[in-house]
Amino acid sequence: MFSPLHLICVTVALSVVSTSMPLTAGVVGWNNDGSANFPTAKPPVEFDGAIGKNIRWKAKLPNWSNSSPIVVDTEKGPRVLLLAEPLDYRPLLLCLDAETGKELWRRELDPVPLLPEVEQAAARELALKR
Numbered sequence: 001m002f003s004p005l006h007l008i009c010v011t012v013a014l015s016v017v018s019t020s021m022p023l024t025a026g027v028v029g030w031n032n033d034g035s036a037n038f039p040t041a042k043p044p045v046e047f048d049g050a051i052g053k054n055i056r057w058k059a060k061l062p063n064w065s066n067s068s069p070i071v072v073d074t075e076k077g078p079r080v081l082l083l084a085e086p087l088d089y090r091p092l093l094l095c096l097d098a099e100t101g102k103e104l105w106r107r108e109l110d111p112v113p114l115l116p117e118v119e120q121a122a123a124r125e126l127a128l129k130r
Contacts, residue, residue: 057101061094063087071098079104086127 044054067083078098083091093107112123 059096059101059103062092062106083109 047054049055049058061084063085065082065084069080069082072079072081080096080098080101082094082096084094085091090108090110093109095104095106096102097104112120112127115123
């Protein structure tokens with residue numbers, strides 16, 4: 001389902017995130033307290049993208065994306081991180097402001113150098129054929 005190139009991209013993206021975005025004390029752990037129970041949560045039960053019902057913001061992406069966005073609480077406020085499919089063979093890691101949806105930065109990820117040397121040329125060639 002996922003190619004080695006995609007898995008390497010996710011690894012690179014997580015490395016970039018973990019080294020460039022310090023977490024604040026507000027993050028407790030996986031699923032908040034680890035129980036996956038959020039008794040005070042009140043998620044919307046319906047939404048409508050066309051009229052904007054229960055949608056805080058929309059952001060235009062440079063290309064389509066099947067990634068699951070993650071929200072990271074940083075010292076500068078919450079950020080949404082996601083991968084956009086590549087325009088050539090390099091996926092883009094995007095960072096959006098969680099409050100406004102404004103793009104704060106993007107990083108082009110080149111996972112090919114992380115592959116064994118004998119596989120690099122073939123991976124680039126394969127990616128460019130897409």
